[in-house]
Amino acid sequence: MLKMSTLFLRTLRDDPADAEVASHRLLVRAGYIRRIAAGIYSWLPLGVITLRNVENVIRQEMDQAGFQEVHFPALLPREAYEATNRWEEYGPSLFRLQDRRGADYLLGPTHEEMFTLMVKGEYSSYKDLPLSIYQIQTKYRDEARPRSGIIRGREFVMKDSYSFDIDDAGLEVSYQKHRDAYVSCFNRLGMNYNIVKAVSGAMGGSKSEEFLAPCPTGEDTYVLCPKCGFAANVEAMITKVPVGDPSGVPALEELDTPNTPTIDSLVEIMNSKFGGGYTAADTLKNIMLVADGTPLAVLVPGDREVDLKRLQENLGGIHELRVFEEADFAQHPSLVKGYIGPQDAARSGIKVLADPRVAPGTSWISGANKKDRHARFVVNGRDFTPDAYVEAAEVRAGDSCPECSTEVVIDRAIEIGHIFQLGRKYAQSLGLTVLDHNGKSQTVTMGSYGIGVSRAVAAIAEQTSDEIGLNWPVEIAPAKVHIVATGKEDLPFDTALDIGNKLEAAGVTVMLDDRRDASAGVKFKDAELIGNPIIVVVGKALAEGNVEVRVRKTGDKSEVALADAVSAIFKLLA
C-alpha cells in the first residue's frame, strides 16, 4: 500500500515554468518525473510504478504472442555498427564515447545489429525459425531538439522486437502477429490510436505502419479518410490524379512576363493579359534542390509547397536534401532563377522529378528559361517529360483519399509504435544465414517493431488528463484506488486503512492518504492531480456509516455503506 504519509513525493502547487504540454506539466507537478538535463528525466516512485505498469502490459502481450524477452546492454562496442555503416550514418544523433584505452563505444539508439548478431551466434538452421525476440530497454539518441518532456527525450525506454524468418511469406506472418499484439497492447493501455501507412525511410525495407495517438501536441501529421478509414502518415500519402487530355491544348506559347519571379506575380500578369481565370494552381513550380550534392529539379503545382521531409522519405536513401542557394545558381548559369521551366531540362542534364499532380497530359504555365519570359500550354509528355514521378507536394486537408476519393482530414499525433518489414538488409551486412531444407545457405529476412514505452506514458497522460490533473486508465494508474482519510479523529484513519487492507487482500492496488497534518482540501487536490481512477473519501459520511466513492474520470460521487464499500469499488473497476 502506498501511504502518502511516507511516500517519497512532493506535489507542486504551481506549474513548472519550463513545461508547456499537459503531460510534461502534470507529470512534474504530480511528482512523477523531474528534469535532469534537456530530454533527460528521473522517475520518482509514482512515475516508476506507472512506467512499470505500462511495461508490464506490453511484456504480457509480447509473451502472450510467443515472443521471448532478452536484454542487451545500452553500452555497445563500435564494431557491429561499423558493419552496417550506421556508426557513420547515424550522424550526430549517436552518443559516442571511448573507454580508457581509447576504444570507441556508443549508447545504443536502436538494436537491429545486436539482435541480428545474437541470432547469428545461436542459430544456423531453417528449423529454428521463425523466431521473434524483444527487449524493454533504455535507448539513447542525441536529438537535435528534445521536446515536450518525455515525449521526445534523449534517453527513453523502448520496447523493441525483431522477427527472423526464412522467407517473405514467413515475414508477413511474423509482421501480422506483431501488428495484432500491438493492437492488444494499445487497447489495454486505454489509448486512442490509428494505424497508418508509413514510409520505411532510413530503416530500409518494404512495408511499414505507424501507431499514432491523436493529440494536438503530437509531432506527426497524418491523413485520415472519414469514409473508408484509410490512414497514412503524410509522408506516405498517395496522390491519385487522372491522366490529362492534351488533345485540345494549343501549341506552347512563350510570353513576355517582366518582373514575375514569384507565382503570385505571374498569376497577376496572366490575368491582366488574358482577362482573368488563372490561379496559382495553373502554374508549374519548378523547385531546384540539392540531394546529397546532386542538383535536382522538382515540379509541383504552383499553389503547393514542396514538402521536403515527404520528398526525402519518398526518394529514399538521401541523407541531405536542401533547396538551391545562390552559390548553387551561380554554378548553373543556364538556370534563370524565377523563370525555370522543365522544357529544356535535357540540355542542362539535371534530373527532373514531378509530383503525381503534374500528371502526363496536363497543361501548365511555366518559366521559359529566359529572364522575364514564361510559357503557357506547356504539356507534360509533349513539351517536357519528367525523368520520374515522386510524391513531393505538401498534403492538405481535402485531398482525395487514394482508396475511395473522399476528402481526407488531417490531424496531429504522437507516434507510439512503428512496425517494419526490414527485409534482408541487416542479415546481409552482418552475415546472418541459415541452411534451408536443401542444405543451401539462405539469408534470413527480418522485421523490426518498436513501442516508445516512456513516450506512451506521456501520450496516455496527454489523451486522458484534464484541467485538474492526471487521469489514468485503471490498468496503468499507480494505484487503482486512492483512499483519502479526513478529520482529526482516529476512526476515519483506522477505517480507511481497513478498507485499504481489504482491497489489497483482494488484489487491488491502493494508495492511502493517511497524512494527519494535511487539510482535506489539500488531500482532494492531490488525489485529483495524481489521477488514480477511484477516490474513496473516509470522513464526514462516516457518521451515517457511509464512505464516499468518487470516479476521477467522470467526477461522479456516491455514498455507500461502509460494509458495501469494497464490493462497490469492485463494480466500478470492472
Added chain:
RNA sequence: CGGGGCGUAGCGUAGUGGCUAGCGCGCCUGCUUUGGGAGCAGGAGAUCGGGAGUUCGAAUCUCCCCGCCCCGACCA
C-alpha cells in the same frame, strides 16, 4: 544549426546602478484549525547560471561562456 524567449531559495516570482535581495507556496517550531490547496507568531533556506570587465558601488551596464524552454531545420 537558424529565429525567439528565459536563468534570482526546493517550486512560482518581484526587483533597469544605491541601505541587510522582497513576496507567495513548500520546509522547521509553537498554538489554533481540519470537507476543497487554513490562521497567527517565530524560524531555516540565495556563490542572483559562471567568468571577466566598467564603476566609489553591479542581480541590474558591457563582453565571453554555460544551461533551459518554444518555433523551424533535424529526428527507427
